[in-house]
Amino acid sequence: MIVTIDPSALGPHFEPKAAEDKWDRLWSEWGVHRFDEAAAAPAFAIDTPPPTVSGSLHVGHVFSYTQTDVLARYQRMRGKNVFYPMGWDDNGLPTERRVQNYYHVRCESHVPFEPGLELRMADDAARKQPARRISRKNFIELCLALTAEDEKAFKVLWQRLGLSVDWSLEYSTIGDRSRRLAQWSFLDLMRKGQVYQVEAPTLWDVDFRTAVAQAEVEDRPVRGAFHKLRFAVEGGGSFVIATTRPELLPACVGVAAHPDDERYRGLLGKRAVTPLFRVPVPVFPSELVDREKGTGILMVCTFGDATDVQWWREQGLALRQVIGRDGLLVPLEFGSAAFPSLDPARANQAYGRLAGLKLKEAQKTIVELLRDASASAGDESPPLVEEPQPLEHPVKFYEQGDRPLEYITTRQWFVKILEHKQALVAAGERIAWHPDFMRMRFRNWTENLNLDWCVSRQRYFGVPFPVWYPLRADGTTDFERPILAAESALPVDPMSDVPPGFSESQRGQPGGFSGEPDVFDTWFTSSLSPQIVTGWFEKPERHKRLFPMELRPQSHEIIRTWAFYTIVKAWLHEREIPWRAAAISGWVLDPDRKKMSKSKGNVVTPTHIIDQFGADAVRYWSLAARLGTDTAFDEKVFAVGRRLVMKLYNASKYALAQSASEGPVTHPLDLAFLARLAETAARASELLDELDYAGALDVVERFFWSGYTDNYLELVKARARSESDPAGRSSAVSAAQTGLRVLLRLFAPYLPYVTEEVWSWGFAAATGHRSIHRAPWPNAEELPSSGADAGRAFDLACAFLDEVRRGKSAAGGTVGRQLATLRVAADASTVAALGPCLADLRAAARAEGELLEARPGLEPGTFQVVELVLAEKQARPEA
């Protein structure tokens, strides 16, 4: 197959923007990226990460999403029916925060709904006023409006990058379908007994006023101080504990020491008496106490940390919750059964100073109180033993929060995961992680779980629980008998919808009902992305066909959240893994090797980079980076990508400008070239099958530069326009174009625009595949079978040319310089092997005569310039 085009009709350079606009339009028109519901071809389903649209766009998005796209495009060319959806993760706190800031509003559940409320972005003047209070329904409307805008911006970027997403499969995690499926998931988990609600100490963010899950917690180093407090012992004596949280002293319900610690053995079983509040608390032994830390004996409070919760449970200690949901110390009265004190009047006086304070203020105040008490107690037994000693220690924060998390007793819904630990670890082992060591992240996290999954959030913009509660005759809520929504009614909002068998007038009335005000953790919905896209119970046939999905691409920091919860859901609902393979991408780092993030202000926006270098070049940068590897942002790599695009464009222009009569590839050099190309294609396919797109790109690119443009095209240039050797000419042109046809397809997943552009010049019509992206991936059948070392003649010719170029350069000549004399030595087998290629070698070297002479002793395949004489410089003949 020989195609001849008129190169003068083409511009000197590839124009990315024009090509991108044109092909985006045509691909959409032709449905190139559509999943075919009816096709018999095997499906390849990709569980794309729905990006959080309220974040800002940056090059990190470009990076990982392009890496997914290249695999989608490859599979499509392999003939797979590629299922490549895109979703938007819009529900959750980031959106709430963005809406609050953008419109300067706050959501309050009791504020009545204002129909038709329209707000604009708040200006400076508006921001000086207190935030406007609006209803939950209005607030959600604003969230939806703003995320719709954000989603548009993302979609524009995805399209500019050439992501071959099937946009007919677009979804969002707050959309009707996602809400219905999330609520259905909840009902299914209820049915299976995998979800429960309990009133218990839970990780709580006092600013957002919501519970959070273990996965959303991170440690941050915080400056604090050890305070040494003296406790009295009932019956006489005293001891000193060390604490970083003296403000929890009123919540102290016990004292713990190590059972083998000689210093405190005598105290075990007695009761200690707290300073200031004079509350007697039990002293008990625990192996968990670190004898080296502090004074080796500590106070147990409700609740300072996770160990306090554990001791409280194990020892059956009293509950004295002093921290409120808002992070302020709650008002309370000592002297009752819950707050016994040997001196209630004094305790109440002390606590009176603390109630209503923020934690930090409370700490300051209590230290003052202790100091005063110490002054009046004299040297004998001061409650505050010495001045606080500063230290830095890790403290748990909600990852989006600003103040430390507290354990606060609230009623929350949990999904059982602890009892499935082993099964979940086993499920993780069945997934092919790329790179493989990422499976360790999953295993470590899963094995070390110590809390069930808290799925309820006291927030607004999220998927509501499909649950109501009956109200007793006395108006109290009966949480033990939740009323579940009917499956056919989903999605429901219990705050505005009415449970079966009730009427709206009974809302909040004794004997009536109340809606569950909480929403799901956003991961509760996001973890259903495979079910959302495949259709699950709505489209059981399609779900069966696509689930488990083939591929989940995502980055490593959300293995413990998104990957983990998705595996949890697949297991709990269907005893299945959600996908067969996970491709874990790295991060984009700024040039100083810091992770790019909006908060650091080091974000590079992708749009101007695409304007400057073109989408293909930007894709090249993303695709040269291997899975799991972080990459520093470096504009030079975009330039390299652009260079490749230009080279591909120009080499194609040249190859397609050749003409010859149709004829088979017969020349040994051409056959050898195609043999090496066949090996390259085979190797690239192997690597892509292992998801190693970067390795495949490296292989293809190397062959393109060095094999195709630097050497092969130079070697056959003369023969390809020979008037005297029509068969040789046909062979050369045919091989050069076959090579191009293969290389273009090998590059197509990486550089979709330039390859499509070139393909359209002639190959589209000649092959009958109007888009290269639906053309078959190069396979062994279309290239001459490569026997053992079938490519040797090509390697030798390249090595010869290399040696001649070196010799010319050393002699002060340039590549194109004619040679008066050229004699090159090689061993006899090499000379013999190159016999049929001599004419090509002469032309490429710009030399006459025999060129090659056999010399014993030389390594086969190596060449040695014996004599090289530059010809006189000739004026170029006028054209």
Add this chain to the structure above:
RNA sequence: AGGCGCGUGGCUCAGUGGUAGAGCGCUUCCUUGACACGGAAGAGGUCGGUGGUUCAAUUCCACCCGCGCCUACCA
């Protein structure tokens, strides 16, 4: 503190049980007929350190050092 990953030319990164690779940058040269948004040639590395296994180690093993990430660490 544990786990994982990384340490290769100035920079970014491939790679391999048998005399070190690429791109960028650098030096020199070239507007030759696909390409100056290009091309040719060249300089540049005791492959983090110390031991071990081996005929042979940058590659395998052990230990150590440095960096990064994940997890744990709130008394």
